[in-house]
Amino acid sequence: MESTLWIETLCIGIGTYLMRSVSLTLGSRLRWPEGVRRWLSFVTPAVLGALIGQAVLLQGNQLVPPLHNPALWATLPTVAIAWWSRHLLATVAVGVACFAIASAIAPAA
Amino acid sequence: MSPLSNVLAADPALPPTGSRRRALADGLRDALPIMMAYVPIAMTFGVLCVSHGLPWLLTVFISVWVYAGGAQFMLVGLAMSGASMLSTVITVLLVNLRHVLYGTALGPSFAAWREPAKWLFAFGMTDEVFAVSSGRGFAEPPVPWRQIPFALACYASWVGGTVVGGWIGQVVPSSVAEVLGFALPALFIALLALGPRSLPHLAAAMLGAAVAICAHLLQLGNLAVIVGALAGAAGGWGWETWRDRHRGGDEASSSPHDTHP
Incomplete structure (x- = not known):
């Protein structure tokens, strides 16, 4: 598995860098129409929503039952802190602490 | 002159030394909250890898070479579950496809930069x-002396965190490593709250989550994030466009990055 992982890492690193650099350099030359730029402002919240949703509600390809989902319970206070504090580290710290407590109270099945 | 200061000096409107130092300090101040979040998350990554039997050197190399949090966790997870090389690479790159959208979104505000500085950033x-850069990037154009130290400081904290996490990975119990895993969704939640807060933007996030989850339940696997993101962005954009049209011209001047409390 190890040698495979080295090769996978090399390929993914190169691919990711090309996506970041080529899009930035092309994006700085082309003027995108106002509608496209507007649409792009919605991409980040949508990607974040998709990543949060699957991290919190899914295990594999299955929905986790709410009573055995500490991540779901930890998400509620984490969202509140994120909304009012607008602070990355405070949110992460409170989130992990709440997840530890929720895991103790309502452990995963 | 070091190669780095060469690239930084490529700023077309080269600022005088004093404002250069101020830009550098601003860049490091921008980086601080991200670094404070990156160190524990990168440590988590290091702990997870090493406690699951990966060599320390490979663990650190992944952070040095790939430098994409979600993708790294996903890469190691897929490799450990024994997925084939081709499907692992394609899956992780698909999830990273959103970086194309970031570059495209940030690109126009980098138009004045020289090429090497763009490729370094x-x-x-x-x-x-991206979230921090786009939060202010459209209001004031990014300056290399602020933007590149900002990006490098974040990178250093990510690699440093991985190095330390790899060291302590041998002694950390797996239950602690598991609890630390929530750092990643918590970071995503924090970024969401830092971004634009209009109703259509929040709707884009909710729709993105709902569609991604449905796509997962339909066995679309790692395409699910991409599908959810595109659907959510289209939905939010559609709502805002519809709302502005109904409110008439007075809203037309509002930028997409306005935050509505």
């Missing part, structure tokens, strides 16, 4: 760096 363009 691009390496450090993670989700968090």
